[in-house]
Amino acid sequence: GQQVMQIPQYQHVQEGEDFTTYCNSSTTLSNIQWYKQRPGGHPVFLIQLVKSGEVKKQKRLTFQFGEAKKNSSLHITATQTTDVGTYFCAGQYRDDKIIFGKGTRLHILP
């Protein structure tokens, strides 16, 4: 069945270091979305990737969608304390079903 795996589950980085989270689907995706959830908050939409091999940037955040449309990554350059939170990917399939990964919890060490 459809499954979205996200790694790592937790990541502790020193402020200023880079951070990457990876998302893998068991089957081909129609699109992938990324969300950020601050502690105690709700998921906030960051971006959607639709095309094979697509790369999008938002300031220090770089999002990639694999050529086979089965994996994706989010990379943050030079992390800041405001980046703290849990980053979720959500894969959407041809039957419109959306499946969220379990998220990567980012903790920044000052």
Place this chain on the structure above:
Amino acid sequence: NAGVMQNPRHLVRRRGQEARLRCSPMKGHSHVYWYRQLPEEGLKFMVYLQKENIIDESGMPKERFSAEFPKEGPSILRIQQVVRGDSAAYFCASSQNGGITDTQYFGPGTRLTVL
């Protein structure tokens, strides 16, 4: 432009009581999704509704849970005879078209605690 609204934000119930969670989608949105999030877990899809229709309820437990999105008023997720395992954050999201590339906007969630 108000976002997705959910109430109550926090709800405490004793085992066996009923819980009613409300969600008002963003203005102009007619598609509503409900998700459950256990502590330190991801979001688990429960149900997808359009006005007066349930489109996909494949994530809903078979018993005690129901959802509706009437022609007028908010969408309601109803949990009957709550048990401790129902304690979680319940998020509602809305989208404009419900299409394959449509963006979902999340509400602040209702945190349900069952004593």
